[in-house]
Amino acid sequence: MLSLPLVGCASLQASARDEAALATEAPPARKPQWGIVIHGGAGVIRRDMLSPEKEAAYRAKLTESLQAGHAVLARGGSSLDAVGAALRILEDSPLFNAGKGAVFNHDGQNELDAAIMDGRTLRAGAVAGLHHVKNPIDLARKVMENSAHVMMVGDGAEAFAREQGIELVPAEYFRTEERWEQLQKALEKEKASPGKPSSLQPSRDPATGEEKFGTVGAVALDQAGNLAAGTSTGGMTNKRYGRVGDSPIIGAGTYANAHCAVSGTGHGEFFIRYTVARDICARMEYQQLPLQESANAMVMDVLVKAGGEGGVIAMDAQGNVAMPFNSPGMYRGYMGEDGTPHVAIFQE
């Protein structure tokens, strides 16, 4: 398992100045490099909080996800298919807050959101408030391809899932004891300080103290030069009132066009208000900023000033990669044409 310094953490890495310089140079006139980038959530993730075993498990799962996406791209598959393949692995793993292992809402339910977007056509599909869809990213794809809608929520979205033959599971499938404990802690904390408006917090691992926004996401550039982005999440522990975060909001947590593809993770409300994913691409289009600069401006400047914790993964049409985050850590990785996995967790 490699843990090379990763392009995209430039502003956080004293040790990665060369990579950062490389990434912010004008893109050389070369054939676009296809590849895939993923994230598994950002937040207070510090080396002292993660046991070597758990760290190894995360790295292994991120690598498996990269390999699944890469395999699709290597055989000439589409970036949409690669994003789906990579995200299914992360949704199926209890390590991440999406699909199995999603956090619990205030009512003790797992409530799932996802979105996918095709950079070539600007078609998009988004779903929110799911309780029974094993792989929300697959349903988002069906919404995009087999309906006249972009976004479906709640029971209606699950009715569509049934019609489309999407795999449904009992609500218990998503449950993990760790997430259940996180909710209990959040509820206790809320009881201890009532009067506060509906508490919203990143999911906190009671064993390690790790606090993270555990969304998963993927962006990819395929051999035909088409970009795609996808995001899947369980939202925030103890969320209420049918809260929808940024992941299924096109332009907020998920966006792709001909210029770039972005998936975000963090305090979703800020990502919605600042239309983070769209803005990174808009600055490239309208201000001719390079990807790295555009992503950094949003994550390391605009979001930091607003108090919005989180990060993004992004790719442009040349295959440049950016992964800035303003939190202590972000589970992340990329794999280019050469098939070498680059996986990282901390500011390294």
Next chain:
Amino acid sequence: MLSLPLVGCASLQASARDEAALATEAPPARKPQWGIVIHGGAGVIRRDMLSPEKEAAYRAKLTESLQAGHAVLARGGSSLDAVGAALRILEDSPLFNAGKGAVFNHDGQNELDAAIMDGRTLRAGAVAGLHHVKNPIDLARKVMENSAHVMMVGDGAEAFAREQGIELVPAEYFRTEERWEQLQKALEKEKASPGKPSSLQPSRDPATGEEKFGTVGAVALDQAGNLAAGTSTGGMTNKRYGRVGDSPIIGAGTYANAHCAVSGTGHGEFFIRYTVARDICARMEYQQLPLQESANAMVMDVLVKAGGEGGVIAMDAQGNVAMPFNSPGMYRGYMGEDGTPHVAIFQE
């Protein structure tokens, strides 16, 4: 009642060249002009479809809405309050597809969405899938101000409404016979051509043949120089699967920042994919386009090429107004400091 040619329909009005020229000039260095702009939906609205009585009723209600918003601004109230006051009038009127008189979804329910955004702070509130909230725009405001969330949907959103003391009404309150007939026609049409994926259509008045996307929206600039935008809708007749359109999606159908405020109406799926409201403001910010040019680029070029029918209302921080639409008609109006109502329906 006046029916002056309206700034913002420039590209559609041979007779309004002077106003168009005025609107696209570089803004003069003058004190910003406060005011309010509203829409009541865009679509196939033609003079031969609307009886003089019905046209008069629409004009009267649009004028009443403008006056309500203007009254707030005139006494030094905020653009947020003005947007709310103007939209409540339109929500309460059965003439428009929002609040009372909303269209029916496939299951014979009225299902309401709304959003509001504060250009000064970029705070926002959005709600979707409501069945009992009399004025969805008021609930969106409560979400913005009294919760940690931006977006709430379905039963959760209505639970929050109860906690906030928002007026709830029986589902029958929203029902009008005209809308019910529209659904029956849509269902018959769908039966006649099965096999087609979930049919989505603008609401069609069986008496007149009028087909429109009947969202309502308002944008305002107050005396303190702050912009706000709000949108409220019943969505599309015969919508299914918990479909959420662009109105409650920040950046799609509703957006405001320090530069401009936008509310859209039209085929919502296109507004989401093209992040229409955000993009109009982004082009102003990042390309230094004047409001009119930016709004026209989106509505009369990008959306037309994509096949996305509809229009927007927009204001900038100088009080310039744009109201481009690419459909035959759009219910619309604006009222500046002088309190004169400017109301229009067709390409006039």
